[in-house]
Each structure stands twice: as C-alpha cells, then as structure tokens.
Amino acid sequence: MSVLEIKDLHVNVETEQGTREILRGVDLTIRKGEIHAIMGPNGSGKSTLAYTIAGHPKYTVVSGSITLDGEDVLEMSVDERARAGLFLAMQYPVEIPGVTVTNFLRTAKTAIDGQAPAVRGWVKDVRESMANLRMDPAFAERNVNEGFSGGEKKRNEILQLELLKPDFAVLDETDSGLDVDALKIVSEGVNRAKEQTGLGVLLITHYTRILRYITPDYVHVFVAGRVAEEGGPELADRLEEEGYDRYLDGAVVS
C-alpha cells in the first residue's frame, strides 16, 4: 500500500522583504485510498504545502522530509515527482498558448506512462472523461486554459487527474470560484478517480462546502504553518459552525 509521508517539514519562501518561514514543522501521513482535508484560514501555508509537494522552485525546504513509499521526493525534479505518482491540481492553472488540450494530454500521458497510449482506447478515454465532467468536446481543440473560465480551468485539472491516474493528488482550493453545479461535477470527478484507482487525496480548502460532496477520512486544521488539530469528518462540521477563530488566538500568522 502506497504511502506519502511528510515529516517535520519547514519551508521558506524568498520575498522582496526577505526570507519568510511559511511551514513550521508539518507532519502528515496519507495512504492510498484515504482522503485528507487540510483546512485553514488564508495565509496559514496550505498552498505552500501543495506547491512544496509538487516541487515549485519558489519554495525552499529548510528541513524535514517528504517520502513516497520511502523514496525521497525532495530529491526529485518536478517532472520526476509527477512520474512517481504525485499530482497537483492547481488553484490557478496557467495558460499554455498554442498547445491544444489534446496535444497536452497525450504528451503528459506519454510522459507519465513512459510510452504513448494506444490511440483508440485513449481517444475514447478522453471523450468519456470529458463527457463525465460535462466538458464540450470542442475543448479538446482549444489551447490549454486559454480563455477558459474559472470553472472550466478546474474541470480541466480534474480531467487530467482522471486521465493521468496518479497515486496521490493534492487539490489546491479546487473548490474556489466554482458555483454549486460546477462544484458537484468536479467533486464527482474526484470521487470517480478514487473509486477507479484507489487514489489518495490531500484536499486543501478554506471552506467546508466541498466536503458535502467529497467525504474526508481525516481533517487537519492548518494554522500558522503547522497542523493545529486533527480529527475525523466531524471536525469539519465543527469548523463550519465555529470558524477558525479559536485557533487564531495567539497564533501569529507572519
């Protein structure tokens, strides 16, 4: 059984004002098939955690470790991490002008699998996944994220999740900017991916509403760069009623 382990992770980011410590000792263990919700107020370091797992060069790991089945993830390049089975659904997916969704998906699938997918089955898979996500087939010929609405970009992220079949997915505020219909569609996509591949999910969110559609096994409350409290789904209900205020007393968010 695959496991993603994060131990005592400290991460800095360089800003114009100098070095800032964002993550201050994060411990998390996610097994395949588990859904972990990371919840916390703005500025608590949730997105930093997501980008650090994916290997964004902006973030510097000062100490601690991230391992995937014992392999040192921090030693891997961004693309090696993806090929090892990690996936990041981004909060703000970037536009890639001139690269069609079709071309991009096939290139990524080929990179992940180490060989080009069989044409017929692949075309069918793409069509089915797009239909499941209520994406117009015309999307396939559009350039990646170019001119997409916020909701379309998020669906495109989940489309990639379904097709690339990673072991672990980090969903960075995938729910932000979605209306209720889009939120349901996207959540269905995540649930489908989990059913089909036994995906492990790190679901990063500010709000509890996505948890109505994706049921977490564990909830971690993130405050000031570390996990302040952990529990089951009932913790999310409590957060919905009480908000984050009780964690913020004395916790200075730098």
Added chain:
Amino acid sequence: MTSAIQTPPVAPGSRAHSDGAGAFVPVQTRTERTRSYDPADFGVPAGTEVDWKHTPIQRIAGVFGDVETDDRPGDPAVDWQLSGADAVEVGTLAVGQAPRGEAFTPEDLPSALAWKHTGEALHVVLPEGVELDQPVVVQLTGNGVERRANGHVVIEAKPNSRGTIVLRHAGSTTFAQNVEVLVREGANLTVVSVQEWADDAIHAAAHQARVGRDAYLRHVVVSFGGGVVRLNPSVELAGEGSEAELYGLSFSDAGQHFESQVFLHHKGPHTRGDVLYKGALQGETARSVWIGDVLIGRDAVGTDSYEANRNLVLTPGARADSIPNLEIETGDIQGAGHASATGRFDDEQLFYLQARGIREDEARRLVVIGFLAEIVQKIGVPDLEAHLAEAIEAELAGGVLPS
C-alpha cells in the same frame, strides 16, 4: 518617432482646423516620409535614418546598387513558379500600366530600385466574385547571393472575390522586392510571404496594400531563413468598414537579422485592425526588429485597432528590438492599443507542464512551439501550417536549448 508612443499634442477638436497657413505640423509623422518612384530622391542609407537605424547597413548594402536584375540566358537570378492558379488571371504590368502603382509608392531606396528595374511586374488577379478553394502559390528560388534581383508583384482581388496567395522564398539571392496588394470592395484576401532562404540571402521587401470598402486583408510574414530579411508591410484601410489582420512569425538563429516595419493606416471610417508579430530568437547574434506604426487618420472615426509584438529569447546574446508607435488624429474611435513584451521562458508554464510529468526539455519545446503556433494557426492554409510546424521543430532541433 522611434521610441515613445505618440499621443495627440492637443485634444482633438480643441483647436482650429489645421489646413490654414501657419498651422502647427508635427515633424515626424509616419505619412510624411519621403515617397517617390525615383531612386535619386532617397540617397544611400547611412544607418542613422529613422527607418534604417536598426538594419545592418553593410550586410544589406547589396540592395542599394542601381543595377538591373542579374538574369542570364536560361538562368534567371530568381526562378519563379506559379501553382494553383487555374482560377486566377495572370499577366504582366509595365511601369505606368494600371493598376501598377495605384497603391504603391516606394518609401525607401531598395523599393524605388525594385520599381525602376522591374520592367514587367507579375499581375495576379482574383476575378470578381471568384472564391478560390486552393491557395495560389508563387515559389521564388534564388540562384546565388552574388546575383542581384529586382521584383514587383501586383496582387489584385476584384470585388467580392476570396482567396489566398502565398509567396514562398528559397535558395539565395540579393533581392529588392515590391509586393503591391489591391483588395477591392467586399473582397477577402490572404497574402502570406514565407522566407525560407539559405543562410546568406539578402532580402529587402516592401509590401503596400490598400483595402477597399467592407473588404478584408489578412497579411502574414513568416521568416525562418535568410541572412538579412527586411520586410516592411504597409497597409491602408481606405474603405469604410475595411479590416486588416497583420501577422508575423520569425525564428532568428545566430547571424540572422529579421526585421519588419509595419505600418497600419486607418484612413476610412469604422475600420478594424489587428497586428500581432511574434518572434523566437536562438543563438548569439540572433536579431529581430519590429517597428509597429499605427496611424488613425482624421476621418477614421469608429476605428478599432490593436497592435502587439511578443518575443521569446531562448539563449543569451540574442537581441530583439520592439518599437510600437501610435498616432491618433481623431478622438472618436472605439479603441486603440498596443503591447510589446520580450522575455525568456515563463517559469510558471514550465512548472505546469513539468508537474504533469513532462520533462524539462520537452516542456520548453512545447512552450516555444505553442508560442509560435499561435500565428501558424491563423494562416488558414492547412498544408502550409503543417509545413511550418515541422519547420519550427527543425529550428528547435538545430539549436541547443538552455537548461
């Protein structure tokens, strides 16, 4: 006007009409450049002139000589072949024979020389109401850089015709070339000039177009090969409701200088213009120059105009000059804007692609191809688009991308 954006010196309508004596006249508007059919009116460029200061004068000097085309018996300086021309009329036009010169007046020395030394200009006519289902391709092949060639082509799209003309340049020569484009009322014309010259070719080209009422011109310049290519398109949106889209695509390698000085003149009311030139540069001494002049004339009310130039510098030592100029003589317009950006790779694009398992070198390749493909996708000639996509791959394979 070479470095700043020109805005009206006073608010339109706030002063007396400027036709009268003693009216203030701006010194350097684009339309006041010397225009003449006589080479003697220009003088040999020294490299300090506003329209020559970015051009490598010594390298391009072969087009300054007042000489005939170096055609030899059975061996022209430039071979040309016409294909797909079944539905068009093809003829020649002597100097003084209409419509040659109707929309063309040379604006620099090579252009005046090309005019003077082209006795019989090729005249390609899309007859009235005819719609071409295949592009007309003129293949021009140079037979040696030591041989000087002069050329003038008149492309005329009669009213309500629709079609595409592609000029493809290969081989090598020292070429002074004029392309005159007449887009009559309601016509829809695409003109593509592709430069895939050998590395030593010298090419100075002036394209001048006039677009009539409710007509549309798409003009595309693609420069991948050649030593120095200076191709300056000038388009006059003369008729009410006329429209032009001017696109450029270049890939400069070490030692290559690709230049386009683009002039878009909104003259008639309710015209629309869109200019987008994109260039990639790879290798030390790779150069590109883009000067984009847009003039919105006094009668061009309701104009909608936008021009942009984007360059992607792939290796250190390459240089892109990008100079947008905008002159507006009426305040009653829908919109006018411009943009220019020259940069290296977008790290966020690379991160996104790599986060999907795509290796860094492949990710870079995708980003460059994607950057340039935006223009390729606008050409609208499938065979040519496929060919150019391959040519871009070959350009990238020819140089080492930095890690």
